Ligand SMILES: *[C@@H]1O[C@H](CO)[C@@H](O)[C@H](O)[C@H]1NC(C)=O
């Protein structure tokens with residue numbers, strides 16, 4: 001279970017790398033499935049916010065988000081989506097593979113493609129059956145792979161948000177890197193940045209990690225909580241998990257075209273409303289610098305622009321395991337963010353609480369209606385002895 005984590009600082013374990021030499025890289029074929037999506041202009045227009053009551057018209061439950069043609073059962077959790085060249089990828093965390101109840105293997109990550117936007121539950125897994133339980137969608141470094149031969153020292157690479165799309169064929173995605181100690185407890189080792197490069201003509205995906213850690217556990221992990229791209233600028237949101245107990249959201253931004261060059265990044269101070277080129281080195285809580293604070297402690301979520309609301313929305317689960325999708329909104333990526341935590345949908349609880357809330361408007365960017373009126377939601381459901389993602393379509397009134 002990823003939700004409850006012991007966050008011990010291990011900054012002394014932080015290791016850099018020789019720049020330009022990837023610490024891990026892998027390429028694999030993907031099924032030739034395309035799901036054309038419509039790009040909308042993600043831009044707030046000055047004037048009125050619309051439909052601010054966030055009234056929900058109805059919710060369509062698609063059940064399990066999975067590949068219904070796969071003869072294996074995949075027990076997995078968490079994840080996030082990424083849309084490149086009319087393909088929507090779903091990335092998942094700890095994946096246990098079994099067949100008729102018999103264990104076949106385990107990997108830290110698996111990835112699937114959305115099969116059909118009309119049915120948000122349908123995926124097509126990306127793995128040859130011969131590699132189930134061996135194939136890892138996000139590559140380990142040599143040291144991570146070596147330690148992961150034992151369940152007591154294994155690494156976990158976990159994400160709970162969507163990628164940052166850089167172009168039609170490239171994206172970056174931030175993943176927490178944790179290491180298990182004595183089997184059950186984990187320490188936070190830092191955050192890695194996976195780069196995705198899709199070759200759409202040959203249906204091949206390359207995943208590269210330039211460095212083991214892009215952020216140390218002591219830094220704000222910008223982009224690991226949420227991101228939104230507006231007019232060529234990526235806004236990257238970080239949770240302060242250490243000092244604010246996941247209540248404060250800090251913000252950085254960078255031109256999409258220079259995102260992989262950290263010197264182009266700027267860091268926001270909400271107290272003065274200014275951007276600085278100096279990356280904060282937090283040593284205590286700094287709520288006044290945060291764009292969201294004292295709203296609720298956050299678990300996971302996504303930020304995007306909704307034309308239907310003429311607002312940026314943060315759709316999330318809080319950290320109180322109450323199974324409810326909620327929304328905060330703002331007229332700009334910087335804010336001011338609302339603090340009312342409006343409930344959108346109360347997900348049915350299994351044997352334990354739900355977690356890993358995700359949402360994306362990409363499935364229904366027009367759908368005969370204004371973009372943002374419909375939203376695809378996903379979350380991890382915990383059943384007796386297993387956990388898996390479920391999919392919903394939410395329609396605003
Ligand atoms: C996605 O598909 C649409 C419709 O087929 C097409 O017009 C568009 O160019 C495609 N986009 C990319 C990035 O391939």
Ligand SMILES: *[C@@H]1O[C@H](CO)[C@@H](O)[C@H](O)[C@H]1NC(C)=O
Nearest residue numbers: 268269280282283284286289
């Ligand atoms: C809070 O953040 C601002 C902006 O990054 C910085 O100037 C200030 O020194 C920080 N304060 C503390 C107490 O860390």
Ligand SMILES: *[C@@H]1O[C@H](CO)[C@@H](O)[C@H](O)[C@H]1NC(C)=O
Nearest residue numbers: 037038117363364365366367
């Ligand atoms: C994109 O727009 C077309 C034409 O309006 C529509 O048929 C299609 O369903 C839209 N795609 C999505 C993903 O909403």
